[in-house]
Amino acid sequence: MLILKRREGGSIVINGDIVVTILKIEGGSIKIGIDAPQQVEILRDELIGSRPSGADLGSKL
Numbered sequence: 001m002l003i004l005k006r007r008e009g010g011s012i013v014i015n016g017d018i019v020v021t022i023l024k025i026e027g028g029s030i031k032i033g034i035d036a037p038q039q040v041e042i043l044r045d046e047l048i049g050s051r052p053s054g055a056d057l058g059s060k061l
Helices: none
Strands: 011-014 018-026 029-035
Antiparallel strands (some): 011 018, 018 029
């Protein structure tokens, strides 16, 4: 696991085409934005285990 510090408004780039931006830091909560190609699936970790067997992996949330 890579651990980075970023300030509000800061970004990191993954694989040249995925940008993760820190939008807002307030109390114990961080709001992030993710800009990625449409074919990249992005899921919250709590949804991965609750997905029915055989669910479409290509859908985006």
